[in-house]
Amino acid sequence: MYARGETVVQLMERLAPKHFAVPDDKIGLQVGTLRKEMRRVLVALDVNPAVVAEAGELGAELIIAHHAVIYRPLAHLQTDTPAGALAADLLRRDIAVYVAHTNLDTAEGGMNDWMAEALELEGRGVLEEVHTDQLFKLAVFVPRTHQETVRSALFGAGAGWIGNYSQCSFNVEGTGTFRPEEGSEPFIGQAGKRESVDEVRIETVVPNSVRKAVVQAMLKAHPYEEVAYDLYPMDLKGRSFGLGRVGMLPAAEPLDAFAERVKRALNVPFVRIVGDPAKPIRKVAVLGGSGARYIRHAKFAGADALVTGDIDYHSAQDAEAAGLALVDPGHNAEKIMKPKVAEWLQARLREKGYETEVFASGIDTEPFRLR
Template identity: 75%
Template sequence: MFAKGQTVIQLMERLAPKHIAMPDDKIGLQLGSLRKDIRTVLVTLDVTDEVVDEAIALGAELIIAHHAIIYRPLAHLQTDTPAGRLYEKLIKHDIAVYIAHTNLDVADGGVNDMMAEALQLQVTGHLEDIHTDKLKKLVVFVPETHQQQVRDAIFAAGAGWIGNYSHCSFNSAGTGTFMPREGTDPFIGKPGQYTQADETRIETVVPASVQNKVVQAMLKAHPYEEVAYDLYPMDLNGRTFGLGRVGKLNEPERLDAFAERVKMGLDVPFVRVVGDPAKPIRKVAVLGGSGSRYVRHALFAGADVLVTGDIDYHTAQDALAAGIAIVDPGHNAEKILKANVASWLQARLDEQKSATKAVASKIDTETFKLL
């Protein structure tokens, strides 16, 4: 059985939740419909004419891309322009396009973690913190016979995390009282009878970002017709998500050797380097995409080098004067996401016993050539 488009995206948003994207980022469904079966989903960095042809050849009904195809509101849709022809081809072949951009950069296991892993960094933090989840306390009263069922449901929905510990809860036994009224269908007791029930009070923490999902999972798993529960705000912060990564090499190495590491790890044909080739490198900041404005962040983090794309001339001069090296593998280095995301998504689809296939694009969308 093939997964519906909405299901594929729900799985994708487990990896890259929309709420952690940078403000005003162009993410989500940008073209087409998700209300259909998806036999093949194509994962790509960019949606180019060649990538669309690849999707057509594969019979893909959905493209998941990192870079948006629509950046600003459209005043018109002219099919005699390059963008218009692209949209027309996608629409004619009923191919939907979904964008996961900064939410995929920021996500645990996302683009920046992929790049850090490829460079064999021991990650110690983010280059810039951008989103911190607020925590809430969920308290629910459950008959003793169903306490594990409810706990399993709320934990699976995202509740119960404290730091790097999962499935955290406190449970206390007690007696619940109620009187089902006329027209009710109680799980315990009978209408018109005062009832006492052995119940468990389950307390756990819930990130505000998944509050609705957790509550819905709890209500579905709970056997009562009317569920007694409380949700309290807390003056505590949960998980922090950040852009870029800072980490260390196992052993220091020269900048020129590190540049070769970047070329190999990120599979790019060339890099631009700012700094003395003999400079020792131990602490590294890495940021996928365009990172000119993050040189100061890398300096503040104490990095010896910043690995990022699209460095302009004057930023390079400023970095050199400030004593931080730069290795620029180009914006296209983010292509590392294609195989990784396709593999992650395929594993989730397989868990659901879906016949849908997630495929990494084989098209090289690098714009620049070295002559």
């Protein structure tokens, strides 16, 4: 059984929820339709003619890309222009394109965590907060005999976290009353007769990011035909998610040696460096893509160096004046997402019993070459 496109995207959005994206980012389905079975999926950094041809040869019906195929507004769709020809090729081959961009950058276990892990950064934090998970309080009434089953379902779906403590709940015993009416199929009692049941009120904390999954898991585990539960927002602040990461190297090393680490870890042909080659680097900020505007964030975070792409001349001067070293591996360093997303998505599809195959693109979309 193959997964439909809607299912593939739902799983992808477990890794990179759409609400994690920065405002006005070009994410989601951009070309084609998801309303069909997907036998093969190709994960790519960019979508260009070579990647589309690769998807066609592979027999992929869906490309999951990091960079938007439609980034700038299109005034027309003329097939004798590069953008028009690319769109026409995708439509002719019936290949859909779904984009996960800053939502993948922001996600925990996403782009910036992968880059930080590759650099071996420890004790990581967020460079700039983008989203704070709203917290909800869930209270559900369960027969005493099934309280552990329902609690386990709640915790397994992601409820019950308070800071570094998991499986947190408060439980109060009491008596529940109800009368099954005509047409009901009660788990306990008989139609037309009021029942009194020993029940437990289970209260726990639910982050908004997993709210739907938690409620679904609770309803599935609960024995009652009609489940009585309350769900209401809390003023307490949940976990923060954001762009970039800040962490520590295992030990300080000179900027030149650190630059070699970046080049090797991110598998790029060259890096550009700003700063004294002998400067000791220990605390590092990293941000995939274009990160010149985060120089002040990195400096404020106490970083010795910022690893990011697309640094312009004047931003490099600003960093140099501020005493912040820069290592620019280029925008294409984000290609680290291709095998990571493919592996993650393939595992989720296998867990669900789908035969859909996911592949990482082998096309090098780096536009720059050194001579």
